Amino acid sequence: MKKIKTPIIPIHQTFVKIKNEPEELDHKAICLFAATGFFWDDSTYWKHKKVLRPGTISEIDNNGYLVSSKAWFKWYYKPRTQSFVASLQQYQELFEQIIEEQIGDQQAILPLSGGLDSRSQAVALKKLGKKVASYSYSFQGGYKEHKISQQIAKVCDFEFQAFEIPPHYLWDSIDELAEINQCYSEFTHPRQMGVLEELKKMEGLFSLGHWGDVLFDKGGDEGIQDQDLVDYIHKKVIKKGGMELAQSIWQSWNLEGDFKTYLKETTQTLLKRIDIQNTSAKVRAFKSMYWAPRWTSINLSVFAAAHPITLPYYDDRMCELICQLPEAHLADRKLQIEYIKQNNPQVAKIVWQDQKPFNLTNFQKNKTPYNLPYRVVDKLKREVQAKLGKKFIQRNWELQFLGKENERQLESHLFNSNFKDFVDPSLVKDLYTKFKTQDQVFYSHPVSMLLTLSVWNSRELSSRE
Structure with missing residues (x-):
């Protein structure tokens, strides 16, 4: 018998077997996978095989069967009555502490983008005096995203490499990628697979900014009524064409009922597990419980195939902090923006890709007639x-x-x-x-x-x- 404690946002899937469940395909779970690109909750391709849920302590017997499981963490929303300055200070201290602990005296490998998460890490790594090898990639024939990243690296005095994602790399690497992600995510999202061999040549460990954009922004519009929250979630997670695909597969397999009803009932069940009244915080919790571990984390496995990975925003303490900060402070990336502006004004003045051609000091002008x-x-x-x-x-x-x-x-x-x-x-x-x-x-x-x-x-x- 062994005990496994899963993090609040697990990086890896831990599979267990379920007693008295038939060893057959879970067709309904596969339909949800088809619609959204990730498996929901603890489901897998098989009825008798599950994934340990986030924030739980589970007992597994010597044959790999799940004996018991209970939650040690549940997402909550208990905002402190404090100023934005106090929230910023708490975020800054914890963010830098986590990065210090994760990187230590090793070299950080930092994938840079034109957004805020990796830019925040760049500022922290520079401030902490870490050695950093940074890089970015652009699509062949697409927007040269690496131009923004290169400016950030130059200001921070980091090593920098620009990669270009080539066409039809997938077919030479699809078997390797399937081995890496076990087909729990589709194959075109992790574009780093196109430069995996180049990444393996770098030295150090990854410092990845995944999930910062979810934790440090509003989860959804506050005040959404419960009856509308399910539809709101679906708009966020159902991919274009995903509903048509899932319904078509459901019907071809002659499954009982209909996919739309199953989707709605499943979403309602999962939302009921989250005891949060504030809808923005509730949607964020939903994404962090069901989307992050089963989609984002799956794609992290490609990075892990090259070097060890660290994720400051995945840290349990960061998740705890998020539960205690006022939504008004989290919304619109306020904390990350202010952290960058105060700790490295030069980096703040570099173009923010989502607000081109404006930056963190003037993005409010990204509207007519200024843009x-x-x-x-x-x-x-x-x-x-x-x-x-x-x-x-x-x-x-x-x-x-x-x-x-x-x-x-x-x-x-x-x-x-x-x-x-x-x-x-x-x-x-x-x-x-x-x-x-x-x-x-x-x-x-x-x-x-x-x-x-x-x-x-x-x-x-x-x-x-």
Whole structure:
């Protein structure tokens, strides 16, 4: 018998077996996976196999069966009556303490973006005097995100490398990626897979800023009524084309009831476990309990394949702090923005990618008429690029799915002879045809999920041989 205590936001999935559950596929759970890109709660591909829930202490017997499990942490909202200055001080002290403990005297490998999470880490690592090797990546033919990152690295005096995500890298690495993430996430989101071999050449351990954007912002609009909260959650987690895909698979498997009802009932059940009245804090808790461990953490496994990973925003103490800070202080990234402005004004003056061409000191001007010149010039650039026949790449799937070679590889998986026994081939053909002829953006998620299910199915069949 062994005891396992899971963190508030686990980095890894811990699988256990469930007694008296049939060793058969959990088709309903797979439909939820298809709709959102992550498995919900403790579900997996199998009914008899589950994942330990976040913030629990569980007993596992010597055969891997779950004996008991109870929560040691439950998300709550008990805001302290304090000033914004006090909240900022608490955040700053804890954030820097965690990074100090996590990095120690090792070199930090810092993926930089044009956003706030990694920028906050850059400021802290610089302030703490850590040695840092930083990098960024851009899509081939897309926005040169690394230009902003490079400016941040220069101000902080960090080493810096700019990587470019190449087209159709996925097909040479799909088996390795499937081994890394066990097909619990689709394959085009972790773009770092395209430069994994380069990342392995770096030295140190990763300092990753994942989940800062969720913890340090409002979870949702306050005052949403309970009957509307389910729909609000669905708008956040259901991917474009995800509902059509899930409903189609549900019907093809002749499952009892209908997918929409199952989705609604599951969401209501999970929301009832969160004893928080403030809707913004409740939505944040929902995301942190069910989305972070089963989607964000899955994709962290690619980083872990190169070097050890650390995540200051995943720390239990950070989650506890979030439960005690007023929503007004968390909303709109106020704490992170002020932390950067006070501790490194130069970094604060570098363009904020989400608010181009403005920065952390003047982003409030990102509205008409102040942003009109930039919008006009940006639109003209795109029109010129289009006239020259150059497609502006914004998403990784565009590099991995479009073009003749990509199509050949993709179709070899989607129309694999073994896959027809798992998912109805007429369903696959219909959605893939819509992707090619109707709306690539809308149907890119269904195609990506079908690819994931096909690879999982092939791996499962191979393991039985």
